[in-house]
Amino acid sequence: MTVNVVWFKRDLRLADHEPLSDAAGEIEPTILLYVIEPVRLNQPDTDPTHIAWELDCANELDKSLRKIGGSLRIVHSNIIDCLKQIHREHGINSIYSHQETGTTWSYERDRAVKKWCEREKVSWREYPVNGVVRGLKDRDLWKGLRDKRMRTSPISPPTRINTVGNEVVKPTLSSMGLTPRKLSHRPPPGxxxxxxxxxxxxxxxxxxxxxxxxxxxxxxxxxxxxxxxxxxxxxxxxxxxxxxxxxxxxxxxxxxxxxxxxxxxxxxxxxxxxxxxxxxxxxxxxxEPTLDYLAMNEELDSRMVREYDKKIFSAWATGNTGWPFFDACMRQLISTGWINFRMRAMIMSVSSYTLWQPWRDSGLHLARLFLDYEPGIHWSQVGMQSGTTGINSIRAYSVLKQGLDHDPEGEFIKTWIPSLRQVPTEFIHEPWKMPLSIQKDVGCLIGDDYPSPIVDESSSRKAGVAKAYSARRSQESREASKRVYSKHGSRKRRARKNRPKPEQSTQTKLF
Ligand SMILES: Cc1cc2nc3c(=O)[nH]c(=O)nc-3n(C[C@H](O)[C@H](O)[C@H](O)COP(=O)(O)OP(=O)(O)OC[C@H]3O[C@@H](n4cnc5c(N)ncnc54)[C@H](O)[C@@H]3O)c2cc1C
Missing domain, CATH: 1.25.40 (Serine Threonine Protein Phosphatase 5, Tetratricopeptide repeat)
Known part of the structure; x- marks a missing residue:
């Protein structure tokens, strides 16, 4: 008897999993497959920490599947080699999987799988994920389709699954040659x-x-x-x-x-x-599956020539800029793999406007740091926060304002930067203004125990914003922004005439 394959990707769960439920209802036995692909491990946005987390989540799924008669076959392999082997051993009738919205490598991988399925006469049933709608050219219909899908009830988990196939030796981080960074406060998986x-x-x-x-x-x-x-x-x-x-x-x-x-x-x-x-x-x-390396608005991006500076980039990337609130945020992110939205936006805007660094380098660095790296959200947000869409207002965050608004007493700063723990509150956001005698008293010499500011924050930020505005003013950038809006812009306020749409506003807000 032939088998069906459920190919788990970024859907490591039993509940509300349509491909799994449908396969569980078929007569043929099922092979439940989760593949860690070598091509993915070589991508610049992949970090061993992501794989460690996913592997732990996959092992949790395996435990749950065993309670209903199944087991998860976790392998480290090229997907097509893996499918070929199963096809040789059992004969595959259908593959069930969710669609995947990823960067170019997964898009090309899916095209190769599709070709293989056509050649081998294997049917591949792909199901939509969450509210993402495949095949749309613009946003006119998206919201209605997404809302309709969300109004239906989640699918119950299967209570029984008939699987087949021998147990395989599961890959481990060390068998894949991966050393993840050790996160503090990592959430429990599964x-x-x-x-x-x-x-x-x-x-x-x-x-x-x-x-x-x-x-x-x-x-x-x-x-x-x-x-x-x-x-x-x-x-x-x-x-x-x-x-x-x-x-x-x-x-x-x-x-x-x-x-x-x-x-x-x-x-x-x-x-x-x-x-x-x-x-x-x-x-x-x-x-637009190229967002990780091509800006949504290439015309605009090409007019903002941001240059990589190793020393500046490294100070930003490691949380050693000399701006305490910024450094504390970056250090929390490095240590835990998570920081809240507003601080992510600040971190990105500091790189793009204040330090005028290329968005792809900063975006890749952050992708590797985030435990929750989600390519679609990430690269869209990187574009938004670096001003390369042309349809979002320029948001250049002042580190000092953010620090005073959200950490007036400097408690957060002191949690993440031990060398500033004795600094008096009046200097905690600008320790370089501390008189030398106080620096000596509190045991924190600026430039020695804690860095001096890498550049003057306020004037550098304003210079970055001015360059971004100048790029936006060109006729070509404006034309391109219209095209970006028509393809990607949110349609929710379309009906309100004479009001700038939220993603089209050209004002700089004070952040
Ligand atoms: C430069 C930058 C990069 C980002 N990269 C990622 C990423 O790789 N992965 C990721 O999940 N989020 C990313 N975000 C969005 C957001 O910061 C995180 O989703 C959020 O901080 C996660 O914490 P939470 O689950 O507690 O969020 P909550 O505030 O509790 O929100 C619940 C969920 O809503 C979604 N969500 C929240 N805020 C946003 C947002 N602004 N845009 C889209 N979805 C949102 C997320 O799925 C989130 O888990 C990024 C934001 C910026 C500015």
Missing amino acids: EDAALDTLQSFLASRGELYRWRMSSPNQASHHCSRLSPYFSTGCLSIRTALSMTNQRKAKIREAEITEKRKSNWMKSLSSFQSRLAWHCHFIQKLEQ
């Missing part, structure tokens, strides 16, 4: 942990989400922290939305009974908007 994290957010952590998400001190507790689970697919966006809707219904009831409003509804609505952004940003890469 689908159960993802659900626990969502539940703790909905039960308590999320109440002040809307008001606490921007401060790096508080965001780590009040944000959902679901991103690493979404990026490995331990949880679907639809499951998260549906559980949030259930929670909202309960809160609404309680508010009516108790005749008082809580913070919950506003926070959960903000959270649901972010879940929509998740799909909105990945859709951009789906429609």
Whole structure:
């Protein structure tokens, strides 16, 4: 008897997994496959830390599958070699998988798999992922299609699966020659942990989400922290939305009974908007799979000639710029693999405007640091925060303003930069202004125990912004921005005439 193959990619879960449910309902036995592809390990945006996390999530999935009669075949191989071997041993009837929105290597890999399937007369049933819609040329229909998909109920996990095939020796990090960096506070892997994290957010952590998400001190507790689970697919966006809707219904009831409003509804609505952004940003890469190396607006990008400077880039990349709040954010990210949205935006804008470094280098560095690296969100955000789309306002963050707004007493700074722990609060954001006598008293000599500022932050930022504006003014850039908007721009406020659309605003905001 032939077999079916469920090819797990970034969807390491049982619940709301249509390819798995459909395959489980077939008569043929199934081989459940998860492949770590050598070509991926060689990509510049891949970090061993990503693979370590995914492998742990895959092992958790294997444990869950064993409870329903299955097991996950985890292999380190080229996917086509792997399929060929299964086809030789059993004969493959159909392959079931989710579509994948990735960078060029996965796009080309999928084309090769498609060709192989056609040649071998194997059917490949690909299913859409979350709210990403394949085959769209622009955004006119996207929102309606995404919302329709999200309104349907998540699919229950299968209760039984009939698998076949011998156990294979699982690859390990050392067998693949990988040494991941050791993260502090790494979340527990797998689908159960993802659900626990969502539940703790909905039960308590999320109440002040809307008001606490921007401060790096508080965001780590009040944000959902679901991103690493979404990026490995331990949880679907639809499951998260549906559980949030259930929670909202309960809160609404309680508010009516108790005749008082809580913070919950506003926070959960903000959270649901972010879940929509998740799909909105990945859709951009789906429609333009070259975003990791070609700017969305190439005309504009070619007019902003950013030059790589090894010393400056390294100070930025390691959190040694001499600006305490920035360095603390970068050091938290290096240590934990996570930082909140606002600080990610600041980190990227400092590289692109203040330090005028090429966005691809900074984007690759951050991709490797983020445990939750998700190509579609990442490269779209890198483009937005470096001003290379032409349809988003220029956002150049002042490190000092962000520090004073979100860490006025310098507690966050002191957590991540031990050499500044004794610095008095009045100097914590600008320690280079400390008189030498105080530097000696507190045991922190600037330029020795902690770096002097790499450049003057304020004037360098303003110079970067001026160059970005000058590039935007050219006729060619403007024409290109119109094309970018028509392909990628959000359509939600289309009907409101005479108002700049959110992604088209040309004003600089003070951040
Ligand atoms: C330069 C830059 C790069 C980024 N790269 C990534 C990345 O590689 N992977 C990633 O998951 N997020 C990325 N983000 C978006 C955002 O910072 C993270 O999703 C968020 O901080 C994750 O924490 P959380 O799960 O607690 O988020 P929450 O605030 O609890 O939000 C819930 C979920 O909504 C989605 N979401 C939240 N904010 C955004 C956003 N601005 N855009 C799109 N989706 C969003 C995420 O899936 C997130 O897990 C990036 C942002 C910037 C500025």
